[in-house]
Amino acid sequence: MAMLVSSWSKDVYSLPETYVFPPDQRAGDLIPLACNNPIIDLNKAVDNHGRSETIQQILKAGREFGFFQVINHGTSQTLMNEAMEVLKEFFDMPAEVKERVFKVDSSKKCRLYTSTLNYDTEEVHFWRDNLTHPCHPLEDCLQLWPENPPRYREVLGKYSVEVSKLVLRILDLICEGLGLENGYFADELSQVQLLSVNQYPRCPDPSLAMGMHRHCDPNVVTILKQGDIDGLQVFKDGQWISVEPLPNAFVVIIGCQLQIISNDKLKSAEHRVVTNSEVDRTTIGYFIIPSYECFVEPAKNLIDDCNPPIYKASQYKEFLGTYAEKIGEYEAVMECYKLQ
Structure with a gap:
């Protein structure tokens, strides 16, 4: 556990060689484009007209950007702040305290590790620590x-319940917009729900390091609380754009399974994370994931003679194998599941 970057990075004034990425994989000194990030006000979806308008905004953002931010979502600002505070406390604990409880072991349901689970075989490491554990059903996971x-457990339990409700509400709006039956994403398509907390310590040379490489999310959808510090970037139209931190907003990222189910009416967002030299950055991701035995394919309601299926049906566990083999590279992964 002593290798957690958050445990030793404060005493480092130059970037260790094992964290220096090749030039073609770095963010470098380039400033990403600022753009009008799509922002969805969920408070407007309370009447029929506002709901229809909100749904169209979500579909447009999902098609053009692969992500959007939601505001006025109903999740308590106090709860969001408390969750962030507790997680910062967690990563500030002495390494020996964390080591007594957690091991770097991919077979464990609750995992604490640095960079990735493949740390020992990586040529270069990401400047991050990660804590991941299941959240659903909550009563089976708390221990x-x-x-x-x-x-x-108290604060993150309450947070997980509220965020799960929110993301499933957003999926219901997407169902309605696509013309799918209500509850389409219930059961198998959302059977696994994970909390994934990333800690990106302040970095001595952000131009050489990466918090996370360019990748897509393999799951259905990710909802992210990114705090008030820049770091998340999305690849759009050949350029990197910053996802501007908004107070009390959540970032919703379309995953590969949602792209497949929508038959390309929604697109997964390629994204990466950069570091900074000024402050630590903590983010809270919540993943909606199919069961590993679940078969995922384009929704039948979206298929007809004019709209043939773009993707073949496949088990999610197979998709994850391909995703790992292709190291999360968006085009390479999705190409493997396209019908010829």
């Missing part, structure tokens, strides 16, 4: 979670 800080 797997950290016991420290003392508020962890």
Whole structure:
């Protein structure tokens, strides 16, 4: 556990060689484009007219950007702040305290590690630590979670319940917009729900390091609380754009399975994470994931003679194998599942 970057990085003034990425994989010194990030006000979806308008905005953002931010979503600002505070407390704990509870072991449901689970075989490491654990059903998961800080289970339990409700509400709006039956994403398509917390410590040379490489998310959808610090970037029209941090907003990222189900009416967002030299950055991701045995294919309601299926049906566990083999590279992964 001593290798957690958050445990030793404060004493480092130059970037270790094992964290220096090749030039073609770095963010470099280029400033990404600022753009009008799509922002969805969920409070407007309370009446029929506003709901229809909100749904169209979501579909447009999902098609053109692969992500959008939601505001006025109903999740308590106090709860969001408390969750972020507790997680910062967690990563500030001494390494030996964390080591007593967690091991770097991919077979464990609650995992704490640095860079990726493939740390020992990586040629270069990401400047991040990650804590991941299941959240659904909550009563079956709580005993797997950290016991420290003392508020962890209480606060993150409440947070997980509220965020799960929110993301499933957003999926219901997408269902309505696509013409799918209500609850299409219930059961198998959302059977696995994970909390994934990333800690990106301040970095001595952000131009050489990466928090996370360019990738797509293999799941159905990701909802991210990114705090108030820049770092998330999305690839659009051949250029990187910054996802501007908005107070109390969530970023919703379309995953590969949602692209397949929508038959390309929605697109998965390629994204990456850059570091900074000024402050630590903590983000809270919540993943909606199919069961590993689930077969995923374009929704039958979206297929007709004029709109043939673009993707073949496949088990999610097979897709994950391909995703790992292609290291999350968007075009390479999706090409493997296209019908010829």
